[in-house]
Amino acid sequence: MLNPADERLAAVLPPGVLRPVEDRYLDEPRGRYRGQGGLVAAPRSVDEVAAVVRACGHARVAIVPRGGGTGLVGGSVMGAGPAPLILSLERMTAIRDIWPAEDVLVAEAGATLEQVQAAARAAGRMFPLALASQGTAQIGGVLAANAGGTAVLRWGNARALCLGIEAVLPDGSIVHDLKRLRKDNTGYAIRDLLIGAEGTLGIITAASLRMAPPPAGVATAMLAVPDPAAALALLGLAQARFAGCVTAFELIAGQGLAFLTEVLPDIRQPLPGAPWSVLLELSLPQGLAPDEALAGLLESAMGDGLVTDGALAQSGAQAAAFWTLREHLPEANRRIGAISSHDISLPLSEIPRYIADAGAWLAAMGDMRVNCFGHLGDGNLHYNVFPALGRRREEYDALRPRVQETLHQMVVDRGGSFSAEHGVGRLKAADLARWGDPARLAAMRAIKAALDPLGIMNPGAVLGPG
16 A cells, blocks of 8 residues: 555656565665665656656655666665655666767666667777676666776766766756767856766766777786786886876785685686786777787886786687676675775875775784775775684674774875765765865755755765755
8 A cells, every 4th residue: 555645656657657666676785775665666758757756846755766776885775764766767778869970879877888888889889988787787877976997097987978968856857968069168067966966966867978989909918016016107107108098907906816716716817826916908099919019018017027927818708807807806705795895096106005004904903804906097996804714794893883984084194085986875974974075065065955955866875864
């Protein structure tokens, strides 16, 4: 039986939009949150999204947007307060238009990142944003979180790949701004305001996305390095030699390889036992041979003592195997079970010192393992802390808050961010309140109050309750 608020919603919405909530809409990948919801709304058009939002405003029902459910900060699950309406764009999956000559594609928000990549490929282009969850992550959620991924070094975050949006604001009005322009200097960038807002200011329903011509050649290598400082020096060498062509530069700790051996032994490791390694990818123009480019870089790096060993991909299959290793590091982490996970970013020169200082502090606190890996090229590390071998993460529950607070404080003290690419959600709302710049937070609250005076859009996410 529907409660009175749900009955009012059902009375004003098109048939088939509302349905009972299912468990899959209430879960999140890390299992730290359990959501709630009265009903699920699955609209088929922007007009139906607008009708849902207007109806929720009239009924004073909160809306929690739900994309592919791959977010890691609890942004798509609301566990406290009156049961919200869960808004899913899973039925809005169309590739509306594509202009290969302009390198522009328009996709609806429910299309997965993988579907967008496939559409670009079919047009002889590529969409360069890449995530391990791209088969499930939806474009609306990718933009709402301003997702990063492995190619930020070359292409930027999701915001940098979006030219225009269509969106529904909290009053039910529709922003029609699906422009294909690189330059549009006409006042406030509402597009950029909604991207990264995690559904707290409106619902993105479609986007104009930048594509690019595929590179003439791709060179991929796994390189063993002595330490993170050597990895940074190798990044500088690669950037100097191949300016603008370094697509990915991923740092992998030996502990990550050990986790793969422990729980995913079938994953091939080209450099087993390396204390630190780098997964490097170059996207090269016509005239540069991938094998020669990598061989020359490896020779210089080994001569400078930056690389101790290397495996150069000789085929697309070998390159894919290298990336399979990198993409399974989060799965290995999940199977081990983290005490505390940290998505941080730092100025590049601060990274080696942070890794050393954080490791020393944790060692003094107790017996724990650290898997530090991530997108070194853009300063983003996933610094995750795990139980000692043979122990369970529940044994560290009392220590977890102090670990998270101290590691984030060390990041902030070095001019970094405690949320690099995953967003704030509900998990880090208190961190934002503690470490965010006061004037910036006041401006954010003013924007939220102006656009969403009823407070119905994903309440509790980003700015916390209240």
